[in-house]
Amino acid sequence: MYYFKNGLNKGKEFFGFGTPIVNFVDVFHNRGLYAQNLNGRVNLTEKEINNFRVHKGDIFFTRTSETIEEIGFPSVMLSEPQDTVFSGFVLRGRSLEKPGQLVNIFKKYVFFTNAFRKEMVTKSSMTTRALTSGTALSAMRVKFPLEATEQKKIGELITRLDYLIAANEQAPKLVIKIVKNFLANSFY
Known part of the structure; x- marks a missing residue:
């Protein structure tokens, strides 16, 4: 069981320096994330860092896309990041169980199966852009x-x-x- 949260939104003047951030591109192009490979930075308060903090094992999904087929691409944080946050263009899923039912290396793939991808497309919306939500993700089921x-x-x-x-x-x-x-x- 996971709970989902929307990421951080800040003006462009806050980006380019400061705290590491998991961005859309990081999630879209990588099934597994390592804190040392994150290039994005954002200037934040301590309260913002605490509110959008990333932990090892967090799963991220792209929240929006140009096409419905590319919505909800998953990626998992495989290292233990320090003061790292996540972007508003992604959703963070965090296990309600401690330590959780899914092993991190397995998370890289279980949310990218054909069955899950099909369900993602079915439960996402499409207007000018494809969009998914934490509510839609919570309703999806995965076999493992x-x-x-x-x-x-x-x-x-x-x-x-x-x-x-x-x-x-x-x-x-x-x-x-x-x-x-x-x-x-x-x-x-």
Whole structure:
């Protein structure tokens, strides 16, 4: 069981320095987040930091999108951030249970399954932009193995597959670069 909260909204003059912030782009492009990789910064009061604080294991969903198919992309905070907050363009889900039913590495994938994505699209609204809410997310159901060890094994396996896919996508680019460099330096 999770409760959801909308993120922080501030004027553009407050951005670029200060407290680390989880932004839309961080969530949209990464299934797992690490505090040290966050580039966004925002100038905040201590009260704002406490109100929008990010914890390890928090799950984030993109709240809005140009298209309905890209609404509600998930990402989980995998490290223990210090004084980190989240943007108004994302929703934070936090487990009501301690320590929670889902293992963090498994969270990277369980909210990105075809069944969950289909339900996300169905329960989101579309006007000029696609939009979801904490209320819609609370109504969604996800199936998962109850055993933490099984969740961990699944998460680790899919993470390894992600790394293999990324490495194999880079390999042809590297080979092309090497061949081009070889050709450029071999025939002059």
